[in-house]
Amino acid sequence: MRKRSFFGLSKPCFHYELATDAAAEPAVIPTPETVTLYIKQELKRTSNSLKVGTPVKTGQRLALNADDEICAISSVTGTVCAVAPFLADYGKAWTAVTIKTAAGDTPDTEFSxxxxxxxxxxxxxxxxxxxxxxxxxxxxxxxxxxxxxxxxxxxxxxxxxxxxxxxxxxxxxxxxxxxxxxxxxxxxxxxxxxxxxxxxxxxxxxxxxxxxxxxxxxxxxxxxxxxxxxxxxxxxxxxxxxxxxxxxxxxxxxxxxxxxxGRLPVEKTVAVFDKNGTRHLARARVGTPVGVLLKTFGVEINDQDKIIFGGPMTGKAIYSEDLPIGPDTDAILVQDKSVIPLYSDYPCINCGDCVRICPANVPVNLLVRFLEAGQYTEGADLYDLYSCIECGLCSYVCVSRIPIYQYIKLAKYELGRTLSAEEMNEQ
Missing domain, CATH: 3.40.50.11540 (NADH-ubiquinone oxidoreductase 51kDa subunit)
Known part of the structure; x- marks a missing residue:
């Protein structure tokens, strides 16, 4: 596929935090009654050996079967109380393992x-x-x-x-x-x-x-x-x-x-942003429900408010306070329903704002037309899909509120899946 390099860089006015701006000490979140961990592998009930009632230790490796490479690491000591399929982003099939925590921690020694x-x-x-x-x-x-x-x-x-x-x-x-x-x-x-x-x-x-x-x-x-x-x-x-x-x-x-x-870490540092934009830094066990963190900082969720994993430009919305923080969850952002910028199916008006803001000079207004129609290969060949650095600025400035960033992420995922299938067939 054809790809060109940058011709120049635009200079958006947003700035990152500096190390000197970072909060001094995170709030320690108490161990919740249950944690939920994701094994990034499809649940096949006929073969998995991880079952309800299985006792687990803190830092224990949890896999559906003993020989599986894909696993989760238990962040608590307790008992498995649920093993269920979970549908992740882009239709990926994972397994959700819920553990009822016991008093105190008994460390697992396998890793030592x-x-x-x-x-x-x-x-x-x-x-x-x-x-x-x-x-x-x-x-x-x-x-x-x-x-x-x-x-x-x-x-x-x-x-x-x-x-x-x-x-x-x-x-x-x-x-x-x-x-x-x-x-x-x-x-x-x-x-x-x-x-x-x-x-x-x-x-x-x-x-x-x-x-x-x-x-x-x-x-x-x-x-x-x-x-x-x-x-x-x-x-x-x-x-x-x-x-x-x-x-x-x-x-x-x-x-x-x-x-x-000699022990596996099980606590995650997470930044929590309330509806006023105030930042709170927390340290919590992986698998802690989002609602526990929000309650700690007095954040109340009302109907049609939005909870986002990640930042304002590239984060993804979640649908429940019961969902857990994962080992890759760096931030939780809460938006009041009154300030949420809604997306729409309104057509592109060719204002050119997305093209002017793009750091990679991708012709976004043309690319998105192919991606909306599901013509991912054509978009990559003709309009530089792979030059996109996935910053989300195009979606931020779009007058028509088209979810351009999400279209681009989906296109790259689908093309990557197609390429992987082709490579498998060639082997």
Whole structure:
């Protein structure tokens, strides 16, 4: 598929948070009565060995079957009280495991032996479902060897300050995680990207090369960082063939904590934004229902209010306070129904605002017409779908309120699924 590089960069007026802006100390959320964890694998009741009534320990690896690579990590000690199918984004079939918590924590010891000698196998088996959700599988792909690990010290969206908090308060764990990654992968070229105004805060404290990025949004977007590092953007095959792997700061700190202590971390740092825009920083067990966090900070949800996982530009709405925070949940944003910008099916009026705001100079007004019609391949071939860095600015400025960002994400997902199917057929 044809793809062109940036011709220039526009300069939106939004700015990221700085490390000095990050809240000093998060509120510790009490362990809830139940937690729900997702195993990113379809539930097949005829074969799974994880059943209701199974006792679990804190930090225990939970898989549908003992030999399965995909798992969740129990964040509490208790008993499995429900195992049910869960329909995730884009129709993905997952399994939801609900655990009724017991008083106190009994730590699982399986990981302690694996922590004595770091390896990619142990990282992938135990850490991939921990806070920050470290993506380990790409580091094991012999067909696309990784030569550079980018530790993501910024946050992709506005308002969110999880990575900044980790950078400021968990330097020791971060350095330990970097050392583990070096031992397990043999990769020496590790880069930490941070806001340029904060470089002096980290130089000499972190055991990796510091790479600054401008504070203006969307320069901390992973694809924007990739372009600034390499001068290129990925095509339909993704980042893997480029030899660069992204991993967020919290994930690296999680790795460091795990191998230093011999126990898997089970608590997640989450930023909570109430209806007034006030930011609260929380530390909660993975799997804690969203409603528990909102209640802690006095946030009341009324009919037609919106709860969003993530930031205002690229976050996704959820439909219930009972849904849990996951290992990758960095922020919860609540909008009052009176300020929610509604999407519509009103046609594009060719105002050109999306084209002018796009940092990658994608002809968005033309691209979205193909994506609305489900003509994803044509949109990618003719109008630079893969040049999109997924910043959401086009949706933000759209006068017609077309959900452009969602169309683009769906198109990339469907094309990726098609490509994977073709590769499977060729093998």
């Amino acid at each position: 032996e694996a922590s004595l000698e770091p390896s990619l196998e142990s990282l992938n088996r135990y850490l991939a479902a921990c806070p920050g959700e470290p993506a380990i599988t790409p580091l094991m792909d012999e067909r696309n060897p990784v030569h550079t690990i980018v530790v993501y010290g910024g946050n992709a969206d506005l308002l969110i300050d999880t990575s900044l908090y980790v950078l400021k308060h968990s330097a020791e764990a971060l350095n330990a995680g970097i050392e583990v990654l070096r031992k397990a992968t043999g990769i020496e070229n590790i880069v930490i990207v941070v806001p340029e105004e904060s470089v002096q805060n980290y130089s000499g404290h972190l055991d990796a090369r510091i790479q600054p990025f401008p504070r203006q949004y969307p320069f901390a977007q992973p694809l924007m960082v990739l372009f600034n590092l390499t001068g290129r953007l990925p095509d339909e095959k993704g980042i893997a063939p480029m030899g660069v792997h992204f991993i967020c700061a919290e994930a690296v700190a999680t790795i460091g904590q795990a191998f230093s202590s």
